[in-house]
Amino acid sequence: MNKLAVAFITVVAVFIAACVTINVYFPEAAATEAADRIIDKVRGEEAGNGGDTGASLARPDADRVPVMLALAHGVTSFLVSDANAQGAINFDRPSPEKTALENSLAERFPQLKPYYDSGAIGLTDAGLIDIRDRGLIPLAERNRVVQLVAAQNNDWNALYAEIARLNGKPEWQDDIRRTFAERWIAKADRGWWYREGGTWKQK
Amino acid sequence: MVQIRPVAFLLALLAVAVHAADPVVVAFRAERVDAPDWRVADIDATIELHEGGQRGRVRIGRVELPGAELEFSDTVIDCAEILLSRTWLRCHDATLTLDFPVAGRQTVTGRFDYEREPGILHFALQQLALAGGRVALEGRTGDFGTELEWSGAGLAIAELVAIANSLDLGPGELAAGGSADARGSLRTDSTGQLALSLDASLAEASVANDAGTVVAEAVTGTLRLNAEQAGEAWQFDLSLAADRGEAYVEPVYANLAEHPLAIELGRARTADFARYEFGRFALTQGDQAELAGTARIHLPPGEEPLRVEAARIEISDTAVETLYTNLLQIAFAGTVLGDLETAGRVSGEVTIENDAPMSADLELDGVILDDRRRRFAIYGLGGSLHWPGPAGAPGDAPPSRLAWDSGNAQGILLGGASAALALGGDDLVLLESLRVPTMGGALLVNRLEIHDYGRDDARGLLDAELEPVQLGQLTGAFGWPAFSGSLSGRLPLLTYEGNAMTVGGRLTARAFDGDIELANLRIAQPFGRVPRLSGDLTFRSLDLERVTNTFSFGLIQGRLSGEVAGLEAENWRPVAMDARLYSTPGDRTPRRISQRAVENLASVGGGGAGAVLSTGFLKFFEVFAYEEIGLRCVLANGVCRMSGAGPAGEGALGRGYYIVKGRGIPRIDVIGYRERVGWNALLQQLSAITRDSTPVVN
Numbered sequence: 001m002n003k004l005a006v007a008f009i010t011v012v013a014v015f016i017a018a019c020v021t022i023n024v025y026f027p028e029a030a031a032t033e034a035a036d037r038i039i040d041k042v043r044g045e046e047a048g049n050g051g052d053t054g055a056s057l058a059r060p061d062a063d064r065v066p067v068m069l070a071l072a073h074g075v076t077s078f079l080v081s082d083a084n085a086q087g088a089i090n091f092d093r094p095s096p097e098k099t100a101l102e103n104s105l106a107e108r109f110p111q112l113k114p115y116y117d118s119g120a121i122g123l124t125d126a127g128l129i130d131i132r133d134r135g136l137i138p139l140a141e142r143n144r145v146v147q148l149v150a151a152q153n154n155d156w157n158a159l160y161a162e163i164a165r166l167n168g169k170p171e172w173q174d175d176i177r178r179t180f181a182e183r184w185i186a187k188a189d190r191g192w193w194y195r196e197g198g199t200w201k202q203k
Numbered sequence: 204m205v206q207i208r209p210v211a212f213l214l215a216l217l218a219v220a221v222h223a224a225d226p227v228v229v230a231f232r233a234e235r236v237d238a239p240d241w242r243v244a245d246i247d248a249t250i251e252l253h254e255g256g257q258r259g260r261v262r263i264g265r266v267e268l269p270g271a272e273l274e275f276s277d278t279v280i281d282c283a284e285i286l287l288s289r290t291w292l293r294c295h296d297a298t299l300t301l302d303f304p305v306a307g308r309q310t311v312t313g314r315f316d317y318e319r320e321p322g323i324l325h326f327a328l329q330q331l332a333l334a335g336g337r338v339a340l341e342g343r344t345g346d347f348g349t350e351l352e353w354s355g356a357g358l359a360i361a362e363l364v365a366i367a368n369s370l371d372l373g374p375g376e377l378a379a380g381g382s383a384d385a386r387g388s389l390r391t392d393s394t395g396q397l398a399l400s401l402d403a404s405l406a407e408a409s410v411a412n413d414a415g416t417v418v419a420e421a422v423t424g425t426l427r428l429n430a431e432q433a434g435e436a437w438q439f440d441l442s443l444a445a446d447r448g449e450a451y452v453e454p455v456y457a458n459l460a461e462h463p464l465a466i467e468l469g470r471a472r473t474a475d476f477a478r479y480e481f482g483r484f485a486l487t488q489g490d491q492a493e494l495a496g497t498a499r500i501h502l503p504p505g506e507e508p509l510r511v512e513a514a515r516i517e518i519s520d521t522a523v524e525t526l527y528t529n530l531l532q533i534a535f536a537g538t539v540l541g542d543l544e545t546a547g548r549v550s551g552e553v554t555i556e557n558d559a560p561m562s563a564d565l566e567l568d569g570v571i572l573d574d575r576r577r578r579f580a581i582y583g584l585g586g587s588l589h590w591p592g593p594a595g596a597p598g599d600a601p602p603s604r605l606a607w608d609s610g611n612a613q614g615i616l617l618g619g620a621s622a623a624l625a626l627g628g629d630d631l632v633l634l635e636s637l638r639v640p641t642m643g644g645a646l647l648v649n650r651l652e653i654h655d656y657g658r659d660d661a662r663g664l665l666d667a668e669l670e671p672v673q674l675g676q677l678t679g680a681f682g683w684p685a686f687s688g689s690l691s692g693r694l695p696l697l698t699y700e701g702n703a704m705t706v707g708g709r710l711t712a713r714a715f716d717g718d719i720e721l722a723n724l725r726i727a728q729p730f731g732r733v734p735r736l737s738g739d740l741t742f743r744s745l746d747l748e749r750v751t752n753t754f755s756f757g758l759i760q761g762r763l764s765g766e767v768a769g770l771e772a773e774n775w776r777p778v779a780m781d782a783r784l785y786s787t788p789g790d791r792t793p794r795r796i797s798q799r800a801v802e803n804l805a806s807v808g809g810g811g812a813g814a815v816l817s818t819g820f821l822k823f824f825e826v827f828a829y830e831e832i833g834l835r836c837v838l839a840n841g842v843c844r845m846s847g848a849g850p851a852g853e854g855a856l857g858r859g860y861y862i863v864k865g866r867g868i869p870r871i872d873v874i875g876y877r878e879r880v881g882w883n884a885l886l887q888q889l890s891a892i893t894r895d896s897t898p899v900v901n
Binding site (some may be wrong): 096097100101135137139140143146147158 | 411414415416418420449451453454455456458528529532533536537541731732733735773774
């Protein structure tokens with residue numbers, strides 16, 4: 001009987017813990033797709049062209065939630081899971097500012113594309129871009145690239161802030177930024193560079 | 204081990220030998236000779252005495268000069284002619300094989316004189332191979348130190364940089380290329396402090412730091428440098444003139460072939476080759492820039508950009524475009540000033556601290572600022588600008604006086620005017636009333652203040668009047684047909700607060716023989732990415748004949764009134780409003796409508812009148828009498844909810860509403876059936892109607 005009770009509790013606990021994972025997972029996948037749509041727009045590609053879009057990306061801290069903690073908060077999390085899902089970041093919430101920023105980013109992207117391709121600039125894990133190797137930029141173009149990168153980063157930062165504002169959660173900027181950083185890197189062309197933890201890597 | 208004064212010994216030896224009739228060979232060997240400033244070991248000397256004089260060969264296993272931290276091994280000196288007296292020894296026509304510091308082991312020709320008192324060695328060497336070229340040098344060394352003059356040709360700059368670095372004289376790792384012909388001098392005093400001079404002509408010289416933020420490429424020109432050690436630091440004067448190649452000091456780029464560059468650095472000082480202080484600098488780049496002043500800069504190793512810690516810069520007749528594209532555009536990236544075409548000249552003085560401007564006194568001449576996104580432009584801007592720095596208040600600096608020839612704002616042409624302003628850190632106050640001619644009238648600004656510009660709590664106010672302007676020019680600016688009539692009004696207090704502009708009064712216009720009034724006008728984020736306009740528009744008793752003529756809609760006679768309440772526009776496009784147009788109540792003028800107007804109205808309302816009107820007996824009537832016209836659009840979420848001058852019963856398409864309620868015989872009613880119309884589709888429809896003479900009927 002005791003054994004049965006333990007087994008039952010374990011199953012329930014595992015079930016609840018599993019619920020926690022799902023609750024954290026689901027909105028992120030939706031966010032991922034929404035971020036992909038924005039990235040596709042900026043890159044001038046039609047949605048769905050990316051090929052590797054989808055919900056394969058886990059929230060970075062999802063696998064780091066201690067099981068015991070998940071167990072302890074399992075019931076609560078389960079009960080508030082609906083609220084979480086409703087409160088998840090909605091990247092598609094429209095605003096004229098957001099559209100203007102997306103257009104401005106998309107307008108500048110073709111000018112930056114050759115420098116992504118050459119490896120002169122790359123993506124960063126802060127959801128921005130940076131100059132990786134000035135030596136790959138002809139001298140006469142170098143200050144224009146510096147200016148384009150600064151302007152593009154201004155717009156990205158403004159877009160992250162705008163999405164957070166539209167969701168009524170200014171404090172979520174970092175989550176939004178992280179999602180975009182991951183999706184940009186995931187959708188980067190072969191040969192593009194990205195910087196993770198201070199180190200440049202080539203895709 | 205032998206401990207003797209070597210020169211005295213040699214002299215004595217040679218003094219004995221000099222009287223011999225036959226050639227005598229004196230061989231001399233010493234294990235070690237010590238002098239206060241030098242030590243030699245393993246000396247093997249052979250001196251041949253003959254009638255004409257002496258010649259000799261000295262081989263020295265090791266020479267140490269501890270003062271100069273130098274050591275030479277296996278040195279061979281061949282003297283074809285040795286002359287000596289009581290006070291000197293001369294070795295002319297010498298051949299020297301030596302491990303030269305920097306230049307490596309090689310055999311060169313030269314001569315040596317040794318003055319016994321006070322112990323000075325004079326020397327000259329030719330054809331020393333150094334850095335891929337040949338160098339000649341001449342100098343003297345003694346208790347006072349060393350003095351050296353040298354000249355060289357075809358020296359590889361990459362190797363010169365490596366040499367400078369090996370001597371701790373350079374700014375560290377630099378990629379370099381090209382060659383130089385150079386002459387220079389080097390002097391050390393008794394304490395070992397160094398002084399250098401260099402006069403070089405550079406050919407295709409290239410230098411780049413690792414990060415690529417400081418680069419010179421294929422530069423041809425001349426370089427002059429005078430430098431001396433002062434304790435731990437270096438003081439130097441440098442001048443560079445170049446007329447070929449390119450240079451880049453992030454973010455400033457210069458094409459030297461297009462605009463030759465001259466740089467002078469005077470009373471410059473650095474202790475670590477990272478922080479530099481320039482007691483005086485001058486930079487001239489063709490007719491593009493002429494800057495001078497004092498500066499303290501930090502050029503950190505790695506990717507960090509150059510930092511201006513403090514500077515006072517006098518600007519003389521410099522191209523605005525050069526300053527804008529190289530410096531200002533990056534600072535303004537993402538703002539309304541981030542994408543301008545510029546021209547004109549500027550001069551004056553600017554001070555900078557920690558990369559931020561601290562004051563500016565500028566004279567502008569013929570300046571053009573033209574937004575590439577066509578939001579604004581100003582042409583022929585001139586005058587003086589005095590800005591007291593970020594902490595300054597209006598009045599801390601002398602008044603600024605600016606005048607311009609013309610301009611435009613959102614497509615509205617503005618005429619020339621002049622303004623007197625007091626600038627503060629982020630404040631602007633208009634000192635005298637300003638009259639800007641525009642649209643056949645003028646904007647008279649009595650009062651204008653902007654405070655804390657660029658901050659979230661920015662605020663401002665404008666007290667202005669609009670002297671009657673031609674409506675046609677205003678509407679033309681928005682791409683509409685030219686209205687006849689004029690617009691005037693008072694903007695008693697336009698305030699700017701919380702990033703929004705609000706007009707306190709009403710703008711009234713007299714147009715189409717009626718009145719138009721704009722009230723509660725507010726523009727949020729007027730300089731932001733998406734300006735938002737809101738307001739209420741009322742018009743009374745417009746002459747429809749003039750309106751329809753203007754818009755080539757097809758003739759309608761009568762009077763029209765209406766309201767556009769709760770108008771909201773984003774990026775100047777309406778997104779919400781409640782717009783009502785109706786025949787002016789109580790109007791007694793004839794009310795008639797033409798066939799074409801009927802068709803057009805019908806198409807707006809979603810009906811199809813074309814077929815009915817062009818066939819049957821109605822086609823014989825050009826105009827019809829009507830009782831009432833009405834149209835209402837409640838716009839929200841991109842959809843216009845339409846209604847008209849009252850319900851008109853059920854039709855095949857649903858419930859209808861009168862757009863035109865007919866009268867008399869033949870009576871014609873225009874009844875709309877479509878209740879929800881996409882706003883963009885409606886706009887396309889309207890513009891198609893007013894553009895084409897053929898109506899579009901859905």
